[in-house]
Amino acid sequence: MYSRKNQSDLTRTEKKRLVDAILQLKRSGRYDEFVSLHRQYYVTDADRRPRAAHMTPSFFPWHRRYLLEFEKALQTVDAGVTVPYWDWTRDNTPAASLWAEDFLGGNGRAGDRQVMTGPFAYARGDWPIRTGITDDRFLRRDLGRPSAPVTLPTKADVDRALSDPVYDTAPWNSVSTTGFRNRIEGWGIRGSRGVANHNRVHRWIGGSMAGAASPDDPVFWLHHAYIDLLWTRWQKAHPRARYLPDRSLAADDPQRGRVFALDDPMPPWDVKPSQLMDHTRLYRYV
Amino acid sequence: MDPTTATPGPAVPAGTTPAAGPPAPAPHRPARRAVLRTAFTTTLVAGTAGALAPVLLKDPGTPDRGARRSQAPERFSETYRGRHIRGTATAVVPAGVHPGAAAASTTTAADVTIDGRPLHVMRRADGSYLSEVNHYESFPTLLETARAAVDELGTARLAPTTPHTI
Numbered sequence: 001m002y003s004r005k006n007q008s009d010l011t012r013t014e015k016k017r018l019v020d021a022i023l024q025l026k027r028s029g030r031y032d033e034f035v036s037l038h039r040q041y042y043v044t045d046a047d048r049r050p051r052a053a054h055m056t057p058s059f060f061p062w063h064r065r066y067l068l069e070f071e072k073a074l075q076t077v078d079a080g081v082t083v084p085y086w087d088w089t090r091d092n093t094p095a096a097s098l099w100a101e102d103f104l105g106g107n108g109r110a111g112d113r114q115v116m117t118g119p120f121a122y123a124r125g126d127w128p129i130r131t132g133i134t135d136d137r138f139l140r141r142d143l144g145r146p147s148a149p150v151t152l153p154t155k156a157d158v159d160r161a162l163s164d165p166v167y168d169t170a171p172w173n174s175v176s177t178t179g180f181r182n183r184i185e186g187w188g189i190r191g192s193r194g195v196a197n198h199n200r201v202h203r204w205i206g207g208s209m210a211g212a213a214s215p216d217d218p219v220f221w222l223h224h225a226y227i228d229l230l231w232t233r234w235q236k237a238h239p240r241a242r243y244l245p246d247r248s249l250a251a252d253d254p255q256r257g258r259v260f261a262l263d264d265p266m267p268p269w270d271v272k273p274s275q276l277m278d279h280t281r282l283y284r285y286v
Numbered sequence: 287m288d289p290t291t292a293t294p295g296p297a298v299p300a301g302t303t304p305a306a307g308p309p310a311p312a313p314h315r316p317a318r319r320a321v322l323r324t325a326f327t328t329t330l331v332a333g334t335a336g337a338l339a340p341v342l343l344k345d346p347g348t349p350d351r352g353a354r355r356s357q358a359p360e361r362f363s364e365t366y367r368g369r370h371i372r373g374t375a376t377a378v379v380p381a382g383v384h385p386g387a388a389a390a391s392t393t394t395a396a397d398v399t400i401d402g403r404p405l406h407v408m409r410r411a412d413g414s415y416l417s418e419v420n421h422y423e424s425f426p427t428l429l430e431t432a433r434a435a436v437d438e439l440g441t442a443r444l445a446p447t448t449p450h451t452i
Contacts, residue, residue, distance in 0.1 A: 042421065046409035055410070111441045133418055135443040147437055173411050174424075188423060190412060199422035210438050212406070212418040 003286045004229075007084040007098055007222055008091055015103045018084070019119045021077040022218050023126050030073055035131055035215045037268070038066070042212060045173035050258055052267055055174040057167070057244060058260040059185050060231045061276040063224050065269055068282070070221060085225035085285065088201050089155040094143045104219055106141075113140035113207045120218060131213035139217060140207030150204045153186075153197045161197060162234050167244045172259045179244075180234050184227065198227055229285045235277075243273050362429045369436045373398040373428040398432050403444040405435055419444075 010018070025031040041062070043051035053062045067083055074081045091098055099106045105118015115138065120127040122138035129137045144150060161183035168179040174187035186196035195203060201223055202209050208216040215221070235241070248264065249256040260266050262274045363372045375396045396415070398405040406418040407428065414424035419435035435444075 042408075044408045044416070045411040046413075108440075113440045113442060132445040134439065135445050140440075140442065142438070142440070145437075171411070175410070175412050186422075187410075190414075190426075195423045202422040203420075206438060210420055210422060212421045214421065 001281065002082050002283050004082050004225055004283050005084045005286055007086050007103075008096075010084055010103075012102065014084075017078050018074070018081050019103065021074045021081045023119060024077045025073055026127060032130055034066075034070055034073075035213050038215050039131065039212050041267075045175075045258075048258065050260070050267070052260055054185070055187065056259050057172050057181055058266055058273050059181055060228070061243075061271075061273040062260075062266055064228050064231070064276050064279065065266070065271055067221065067224055067228060069269075071283075082283065083221050083225045085229050086219065086222035087226055088152045088204075088223070089158055092152040098219070098222070099143070104222075107143045108139075108141040108207050112136065112138075113142045115139040115141050115207075129208065129213075129216050131216055133211050133213055141209070141217065142206030144204060145206050150200065150206075152204050153200050157197060158184075158230065162230065162237055165238050165241055167234075167241055169244070170253075170255075172245065172249075172255045184230055198223075228279075232279070232285065243277065360428050362432075364429075366433050366436050370401050371399070371429075371432040371436065373432055375428050396428055398428055400432060400436060400439070400444050403446050405432060405444060407431060 005014075022031065025034075038053070041051075041053040043049050043054070045051065045055040052058050053066075056062075071081075071083045074083070086098055094107050098104055099118075101118050103118065105115050105120050108115050114136070115121050116123070120139050122128070127139055129139060134140070161180055164178060164180045164183055166179050168181040169176045174182065174185075175189055176182040177189055177192050184197045186199035188195040188199075202214060205217065205219060205223075208214065209220065209223075243262050245259070245261040248261045249259070260273060263272045265272050360373060360375045363370075365371075373396070396407045396409075398407050398417070407415050408417070409415055410424050412424075414426050415428055415431040416422075416424040417431050417435050419438050420431070423434075425431040425434055
């Protein structure tokens with residue numbers, strides 16, 4: 001049992017230990033395996049294949065397990081490290097301590113968006129990007145996208161999602177207009193709503209975080225820890241609500257075989273959403 | 287074993303295809319393609335991109351739009367913010383499917399390049415597109431997808447990888 005803290009509460013030493021553990025995973029090659037795994041499981045809902053990670057009810061449990069795997073890898077380097085969370089409704093400007101020199105480093109520069117400060121700046125030599133979306137091997141950020149400004153989601157945006165009493169709804173994909181899952185995952189829906197919450201934060205950071213290899217930016221883990229915390233808050237707010245779909249879909253349902261019901265094992269870990277509903281034996285949020 | 291406990295070692299080697307899925311087998315792409323090949327098909331190729339509205343950098347609070355265009359095949363070639371973007375989409379509509387039916391009824395071959403380098407493009411269930419550069423928002427047309435990628439890249443260049451077709 002360990003604690004995941006708000007990143008704004010971390011001491012200088014805690015930040016340094018986390019950064020050092022991340023850099024060690026990068027050196028060993030394990031970090032890039034996590035980036036590749038995320039990219040590999042990015043299956044969209046126009047694709048007639050199983051999709052465990054995105055545009056799907058199992059968005060929350062898949063990413064919970066993905067974070068647990070990453071956290072365990074960190075702990076093989078330093079047993080005292082856990083993944084902190086970033087509450088982007090509060091620490092919502094480029095001036096937040098999250099982006100300081102002693103933690104994740106700052107914004108990308110004008111032009112090529114290259115991050116120039118902090119431990120993940122290319123010039124430090126510790127953070128070469130190998131995922132191959134761009135020619136360049138540096139981490140990119142474009143906080144707030146000044147060319148067409150994006151704002152971070154607000155507490156009201158999050159509260160609206162948390163107040164939805166239903167976990168997810170048909171068609172169980174990126175165009176589900178109601179349900180907590182897609183309100184937080186945040187796909188824009190024509191004629192209904194714009195890009196929201198989870199997706200919008202990826203966009204606000206921009207650069208590497210906006211693309212297919214988003215875990216190339218270590219802020220990915222802090223963002224997703226907060227998403228994981230929001231799932232826990234939703235469960236507490238709706239104690240009688242269940243993960244949906246709670247049983248395999250009917251034979252004539254177009255999403256059968258493509259989305260993961262409560263007891264359908266998810267790749268690559270062969271773990272059921274039902275096995276990931278409660279994290280309190282492993283960690284808690286403080 | 288406690289299912290919430292992480293397993294040691296790398297989960298899946300990069301480059302492999304996620305194989306496991308929910309119990310019901312999903313239709314395989316090759317089978318679908320074979321059906322499309324043998325059925326009578328209608329191929330539609332658009333003319334110029336002149337009819338496309340220049341909606342790109344919209345207010346993040348504005349819902350995605352463009353339902354009427356999302357089904358329309360495209361072909362464009364232009365210079366946008368100093369970058370040469372090109373794109374071609376060819377929609378293949380199986381005979382007997384109403385043109386207004388869901389996007390899933392239509393397969394699209396899409397090729398987009400920025401300065402000659404391929405931009406990997408995927409689709410959503412509503413027929414809109416997303417690219418490897420903008421993975422968390424989608425666009426009604428390939429032209430908007432390509433322009434948004436240029437905006438996100440700044441002066442960075444795409445990697446010279448193998449062209450991808452959806």
